[in-house]
Amino acid sequence: MKQVTAFAPATVANVSCGFDILGFAIDELGDWVQVTQSDSGILRVVEIQGDGGKLPLEPEKNTCSVAIQAMLDEMGLRQGLDIHLFKGLPLGSGMGSSAASAAAALVAANEILGNPFEKKDLVPFAMEAERIACGAAHADNVAPSIMGGFVLIRGYDPLDVVKLPVPEGLYCTLVHPHLELKTADSRSVLRQQISLKESTVQSGNIAGLIAGLFQSDFELISRSLKDVIAEPSRALLIPGFYELRESIRSVGALGSGISGSGPTIFILSQGKEIALQAGEASKEVFKKIGLGVDVYVSEVNDRGAYIQTS
Amino acid sequence: MKQVTAFAPATVANVSCGFDILGFAIDELGDWVQVTQSDSGILRVVEIQGDGGKLPLEPEKNTCSVAIQAMLDEMGLRQGLDIHLFKGLPLGSGMGSSAASAAAALVAANEILGNPFEKKDLVPFAMEAERIACGAAHADNVAPSIMGGFVLIRGYDPLDVVKLPVPEGLYCTLVHPHLELKTADSRSVLRQQISLKESTVQSGNIAGLIAGLFQSDFELISRSLKDVIAEPSRALLIPGFYELRESIRSVGALGSGISGSGPTIFILSQGKEIALQAGEASKEVFKKIGLGVDVYVSEVNDRGAYIQTS
Known part of the structure; x- marks a missing residue:
């Protein structure tokens, strides 16, 4: 068999x-x-x-x-x-x-x-x-x-x-805070109507992200990693989300976002070194809040x- | 001097x-x-x-x-x-x-x-x-x-x-119908609020279009040439818009849309031959409506x- x-x-x-x-x-x-x-x-x-x-x-x-x-x-x-x-x-x-x-x-x-x-x-x-x-x-x-x-x-x-x-050297840091977030809750906070302006901004960013992936342009990827539609609502369900964003940008990471419907946060970085530093910075953020986290670092x-x- | x-x-x-x-x-x-x-x-x-x-x-x-x-x-x-x-x-x-x-x-x-x-x-x-x-x-x-x-x-x-x-061999046909369309009118018909679903569909299509340009994937470009946000409102101001779309697809063009805020319509095609045929097909459409048109064909x-x- x-x-x-x-x-x-x-x-x-x-x-x-x-x-x-x-x-x-x-x-x-x-x-x-x-x-x-x-x-x-x-x-x-x-x-x-x-x-x-x-x-x-x-x-x-x-x-x-x-x-x-x-x-x-x-x-x-x-x-x-x-x-x-x-x-x-x-x-x-x-x-x-x-x-x-x-x-x-x-x-x-x-x-x-x-x-x-x-x-x-x-x-x-x-x-x-x-x-x-x-x-x-x-x-x-x-x-x-x-x-x-x-x-x-x-x-x-x-x-x-x-x-x-996948641009060579693109690393991901996954930060999984120990809190339960129901998919139904993540879904219910989404606005069902958005403005034309927001939709246009989102289009510009996804177009930039795709171009950045094709051109291995890490700066462009970084500039494009902005979600004006789902994230502003969902981030409120994840304590420390914006502090983490500040923190990982300060160590040179490209950007961050909510993985799926959360609570895991993903961080993209150019090179393993920065990805590891972003992980450490994330741990610090959640330590202050008093939440445990698991951190994984890997290439895409x-x-x-x-x-x-x- | x-x-x-x-x-x-x-x-x-x-x-x-x-x-x-x-x-x-x-x-x-x-x-x-x-x-x-x-x-x-x-x-x-x-x-x-x-x-x-x-x-x-x-x-x-x-x-x-x-x-x-x-x-x-x-x-x-x-x-x-x-x-x-x-x-x-x-x-x-x-x-x-x-x-x-x-x-x-x-x-x-x-x-x-x-x-x-x-x-x-x-x-x-x-x-x-x-x-x-x-x-x-x-x-x-x-x-x-x-x-x-x-x-x-x-x-x-x-x-x-x-x-x-720009993928090699990508041609554009511009079809300029002899009608006046004020930019202010084109703007005023735009919906200022759109649904999350429509925004997501638009994002998928622009991402596909960008990927298609990088990969010279004409089929993907064709599948992605869909505007669910501005076009449904603006197309109503351009008589013959949807008839033209049907007509140019039937001669093998990749797709069409409103150029700027109109009334000119652009058509994308793989190769000059199809671009020319799309131009002829467009003339037929507007002839039936009784509107004169100028048609230009050129490479991007x-x-x-x-x-x-x-």
Whole structure:
């Protein structure tokens, strides 16, 4: 019986001015999924580790099995598969936890089936898992988790996914404060009407960010990392958000923003040294507030999900 | 006494999803400005041809002299200069007529003064002319007219102008219907409040358009050429707008939009052949409506304004 283990990375969605349309992948931090062929004829989630018992084992509720089922349905295939999920990502942190599980499951299952799909074509199946996990079939976590790098979701009707280049030496610092922030709350504070002026400013910034990525223009990236639409409302839910912004700019980081719907904050920097300093500066900010934090530093991951070879 | 003539091209601003932030330059069609040193110690607009007598000769009202004066002020310089303006562009058509005059004047005067400014640094001076001509110091016509190619205005505070690449073989068809459309009317129909959803869709499209320009991905450019914010209101002021869109898509053009605040419509195509066919298709549309049109076909101009050498 074939057995494959895949890794899929954490991701940052809602990248500042790229609210709802831009995500990128992180190195090292992520989930592992082992998929094993079986004679059962059905999908089974056999084991989950690292979730504190919070994730469902029922195949119709688990993101791994939902994603794989969507793939099998597309192929018109019945295939017995046993799934083992090893969570490396904290739940509900804004680092694309549910997306990483689905991405790893799909890449593993795709390998077992002889890779009938290219990576990009796995995205719609992972979106079905997001529909179960988050209530909306959004693609801005699953696409970068599968494909790596920066991924633009140009539109959903039809799905239009565009992989963007990653400037060499672009590092991300993820700062995860120990506070609970419900996605529903993050969503409810969003204004549903915005001014024409704000929309134009946002357009200018996302256009600048995309150009900065293509030109490896770190200054332009830095100038463009401004979200005038979601962040002003959501930042209020994260104590220390603006102090952190001041602090990381003073050590030379390019900019910061809310990862997904928070509470994790992402910081982009040119080079590992500054990314590490930004992490230290962030710890100081949250220490003053009296909140614990986890800090991760990694290059932006251009590879995405991959098969683990032992 | 030194004498220099410069040419500056027509431009398309408000490029679809790039409403208020993106413009590009056209080949051949444009204005010429001849600048001659004089002992007068003042700026004089000596002659204007091709405007039907509509443009002001007063130096404080003419876009050529206003732009040059802003440059001289920046240098703290008094310099007598005589200006001859030869309009190749129709006024009030949405092709950046006032911008082309200012751009040509600046490039000529800059040459006479020994090129103290790089092209990009001329943009703020031309914006002063736009303030006089249009009531707003916008940069999305003057920047591409001076610099050529596609130019992104990332933001105004401070001014942040980003030149973007032009895919080889990208052609523009300009269709100028013989109807008068007041800029004030075009502006008044704009909604000042838009939905979060619309803003997100617009962001996705402008991000896709920028990526398409960098990747020379004509399909992506085509999919991204959608404006959900300004166009739905403004198109109603231009009879035949949607019929033209259908018609040019059927001959294989990439897409169309309103040039500036209209009534001119721009069409982008891959290759001259399709651009010409799109022009013919457009003529048919307006013939049915009973409106005359002028049609111009040219490559997107990557050079911008230049000195005429005889």
